[in-house]
Amino acid sequence: MKTLAIAVVHYPKAKRITLVMDNYNTHSASAFYETFIPKEAKRLWDRFEFVFTPKYGSWFNMAEIELNVLNFH
Secondary structure, eight states: OHHHHIIIIIOTTOSOEEEEEOOOTTSSHHHHHHHSOHHHHHHHHHHEEEEEOOSSSHHHHHHHHHHHHHHTO
């Protein structure tokens, strides 16, 4: 699970990690509890702040434009 690598490998000392994610149905607390034992699932879930993108795609065009501008400077 990528979130485990983010929490344990990349940011082990972070108390709170913000992830911007789409509204895919696997991005939920139940996915943590299906993957980890309850105590570990709760510990990981509490470290993450999930910011979900809108279900419509217009946000993506704006983000893509901004990233392209940053890549060319």
